[in-house]
Amino acid sequence: MDKESNAYTIIFATIMVVVVGGLLAFLAISLKERQDANGEIKKKMEVLSALLSPEEMMKVSRENAEAEYEKYITGGVVIDVNGKVIADGEKGKDAAFQTNIQAQYKDKNIAVNKRTYPMFTAKKEGKTLYIIPIVGMGLWGPIWGNVCIAEDKSSIAGASFGHKGETPGLGAEISLGFFIDRWVKGDEKITDENGDYQKFDVVKDGTGGQTTKIDGISGGTITSEGVEEMMNRCLVPYTVYFKTL
Amino acid sequence: METTLDIFIKSIFSENMIFAYFLGMCSYLAVSKTVKTAVGLGAAVVFVLVVTVPLNWLLENYLLKAGALEWLNPAWKEIDLSFISFIMFIAVVASVVQLVEMIVEKFSPALYGALGIFLPLIAVNCSILGGALFMQERQYSTFLDVTAFSLGSGIGWAIAIILIAGIREKIRYSKIPAPLKGLGITFIITGLMGMAFMSFSGIKYVDEVKKEKPKNSESSSSKTNELSTSKSSKQ
Amino acid sequence: MSENLAKIKAPSESLFSKKNRKLLIEPLTNNNPVTVQVLGICSALAITVKMDTALVMGLSVIFVTAAGNYVISALRNIMPPRIRIIVQLVVAAALVIIVNEILKAYLPDISEQLSVFVGLIITNCIIMGRFEAYAMANKPWPSFLDGIGNGAGYAILLLIVAFVRELLGSGSLFGVKILGSAVPGEETGLYTMGYVNNNLIILPPMALIIVGIIIWVQRAKNTSLQEEN
Numbered sequence: 001m002d003k004e005s006n007a008y009t010i011i012f013a014t015i016m017v018v019v020v021g022g023l024l025a026f027l028a029i030s031l032k033e034r035q036d037a038n039g040e041i042k043k044k045m046e047v048l049s050a051l052l053s054p055e056e057m058m059k060v061s062r063e064n065a066e067a068e069y070e071k072y073i074t075g076g077v078v079i080d081v082n083g084k085v086i087a088d089g090e091k092g093k094d095a096a097f098q099t100n101i102q103a104q105y106k107d108k109n110i111a112v113n114k115r116t117y118p119m120f121t122a123k124k125e126g127k128t129l130y131i132i133p134i135v136g137m138g139l140w141g142p143i144w145g146n147v148c149i150a151e152d153k154s155s156i157a158g159a160s161f162g163h164k165g166e167t168p169g170l171g172a173e174i175s176l177g178f179f180i181d182r183w184v185k186g187d188e189k190i191t192d193e194n195g196d197y198q199k200f201d202v203v204k205d206g207t208g209g210q211t212t213k214i215d216g217i218s219g220g221t222i223t224s225e226g227v228e229e230m231m232n233r234c235l236v237p238y239t240v241y242f243k244t245l
Numbered sequence: 246m247e248t249t250l251d252i253f254i255k256s257i258f259s260e261n262m263i264f265a266y267f268l269g270m271c272s273y274l275a276v277s278k279t280v281k282t283a284v285g286l287g288a289a290v291v292f293v294l295v296v297t298v299p300l301n302w303l304l305e306n307y308l309l310k311a312g313a314l315e316w317l318n319p320a321w322k323e324i325d326l327s328f329i330s331f332i333m334f335i336a337v338v339a340s341v342v343q344l345v346e347m348i349v350e351k352f353s354p355a356l357y358g359a360l361g362i363f364l365p366l367i368a369v370n371c372s373i374l375g376g377a378l379f380m381q382e383r384q385y386s387t388f389l390d391v392t393a394f395s396l397g398s399g400i401g402w403a404i405a406i407i408l409i410a411g412i413r414e415k416i417r418y419s420k421i422p423a424p425l426k427g428l429g430i431t432f433i434i435t436g437l438m439g440m441a442f443m444s445f446s447g448i449k450y451v452d453e454v455k456k457e458k459p460k461n462s463e464s465s466s467s468k469t470n471e472l473s474t475s476k477s478s479k480q
Numbered sequence: 481m482s483e484n485l486a487k488i489k490a491p492s493e494s495l496f497s498k499k500n501r502k503l504l505i506e507p508l509t510n511n512n513p514v515t516v517q518v519l520g521i522c523s524a525l526a527i528t529v530k531m532d533t534a535l536v537m538g539l540s541v542i543f544v545t546a547a548g549n550y551v552i553s554a555l556r557n558i559m560p561p562r563i564r565i566i567v568q569l570v571v572a573a574a575l576v577i578i579v580n581e582i583l584k585a586y587l588p589d590i591s592e593q594l595s596v597f598v599g600l601i602i603t604n605c606i607i608m609g610r611f612e613a614y615a616m617a618n619k620p621w622p623s624f625l626d627g628i629g630n631g632a633g634y635a636i637l638l639l640i641v642a643f644v645r646e647l648l649g650s651g652s653l654f655g656v657k658i659l660g661s662a663v664p665g666e667e668t669g670l671y672t673m674g675y676v677n678n679n680l681i682i683l684p685p686m687a688l689i690i691v692g693i694i695i696w697v698q699r700a701k702n703t704s705l706q707e708e709n
């Protein structure tokens with residue numbers, strides 16, 4: 001057959017498209033489940049990393065994350081910007097897990113006051129703890145984290161921060177233990193004695209020891225401020241919700 | 246949340262295609278010997294990026310993404326075609342380049358004279374496919390943002406190649422160690438330029454959140470940010 | 481060439497005959513796709529901060545060039561000339577999608593770090609360059625070797641750059657902290673003597689400078705590669 005002819009070209013192209021398309025579709029479908037599971041496990045590990053200490057977290061790997069998650073996380077709620085419950089009880093845990101706050105944060109088609117706020121409740125050593133996922137912007141790209149609130153619904157009991165690509169050695173240090181300790185070990189509270197939200201301040205003058213003041217990372221100012229903004233924006237609805245409990 | 250202006254400025258400077266991601270290095274190295282050709286290729290890249298990235302964005306959001314087919318039939322909500330996005334993007338790039346070449350040749354021979362020889366080079370320029378892939382990864386939510394991103398990336402790429410071409414024209418008269426001549430020194434200069442471009446990082450259009458803050462130290466720093474924003478956008 | 485092909489047909493010495501070995505080894509050094517042919521730097525340097533990402537990227541490129549070369553070479557006689565480039569692109573893109581899907585399923589962390597750069601293998605000039613320059617004119621097996629050779633030349637460069645960047649930038653190799661722990665307050669190893677990691681090395685511009693230095697060293701040794709200006 002003439003290789004230059006239109007018919008040959010079209011037949012060849014059609015066969016190619018069918019073969020390639022079939023092959024790729026088969027591959028994508030057979031791997032999809034595994035890929036989705038990977039994403040879920042990663043999210044579960046991030047939730048756990050706020051709850052568990054770094055030493056405990058060392059023992060959590062992709063293999064046992066699922067079981068550890070089920071062990072600690074007992075439930076969840078999703079609330080709206082005014083602290084009103086959208087989903088809780090039986091459905092709450094799943095609904096909270098399925099809420100993609102990063103996508104909501106990015107999507108300009110969703111109005112700011114239409115965003116939903118998920119929260120996980122956990123039991124650890126007999127105490128009830130609340131894990132709140134947060135998301136914001138650093139210097140180069142998205143930053144995110146999970147904040148663990150203690151049983152008094154005010155003190156920060158644990159936290160973890162992640163970032164996409166902050167400057168190594170500067171902004172990237174938000175994910176390191178020493179910066180997290182400044183939030184966790186400094187007796188920081190998210191509410192004042194009336195249960196109202198009190199703003200955090202990331203400072204440069206070394207007064208981070210005071211309540212609601214956190215020392216920023218020198219050289220990583222914009223990223224540190226990103227963390228501050230992310231905390232102050234994301235946590236408010238939860239304090240309203242906590243009041244209703 | 247990033248404003249459209251933020252996205253635009255960021256994609257020109259701190260997330261420059263060449264200096265931050267090394268995209269389109271092949272043509273960058275090959276076509277940067279004289280400023281004149283560099284301007285031509287730079288313009289062609291801007292043009293093709295501005296056409297293809299928003300086009301690919303529409304494709305991504307109304308065809309490929311999980312749930313993107315919902316507008317056709319609510320029952321297709323579950324369909325996720327994102328696994329073929331690479332092929333779709335490269336096909337769009339290749340065919341748009343071909344189309345643009347034909348259209349330009351037909352309607353504007355002058356423009357074809359200036360851009361024509363560069364267009365075929367562009368189909369395999371990583372910055373074009375890179376633009377599409379970054380668009381997919383960063384999930385820009387509005388058409389305006391995507392356009393700003395593609396325009397900014399193109400301008401950033403063009404600035405980079407024009408600058409290096411200028412330097413390479415001059416460097417011919419310098420004494421460079423023989424093994425470094427040509428490719429070697431171009432790499433090193435690009436690295437140094439990249440460092441210079443890093444100083445643009447953190448430029449931010451002052452948004453509402455920052456304005457609210459009554460802190461003194463903050464307001465001074467955001468002022469400088471504002472200043473540098475207006476300066477850089479003039480460039 | 482026909483002599484070479486005849487040799488390949490004889491199975492006993494064909495597979496790794498001298499010429500075939502040369503196909504494998506040449507691209508590693510004197511005909512390195514990156515430092516000599518100036519191809520495929522695009523998608524390379526951003527992923528050289530760590531050895532493991534560089535290794536996975538290198539292996540992916542070897543797979544795509546080798547398998548792609550093989551397929552293109554096998555199809556070269558039945559391919560309609562008019563849609564040649566499109567067929568090449570489709571083969572490259574399909575192979576890259578396979579790599580990407582497998583990475584996402586089995587190496588999710590590395591896949592996330594590589595982000596868009598896996599996809600950019602499609603436009604890596606090495607791939608299309610080898611399809612067009614070698615696979616279209618040669619039999620499948622030599623094309624396959626040529627693909628492995630060129631992919632490996634690329635991978636080696638990535639690994640050298642990543643070795644320097646991870647060692648000096650993070651004090652580790654493949655994530656193992658070989659220089660001790662740099663955690664403030666509990667330093668061990670070299671860090672107790674006041675050594676600090678060079679954060680500049682991790683930033684993108686240093687990748688370019690390191691490649692520049694590699695080219696310098698290579699061309700100082702092999703003067704035939706030097707350019708006029």
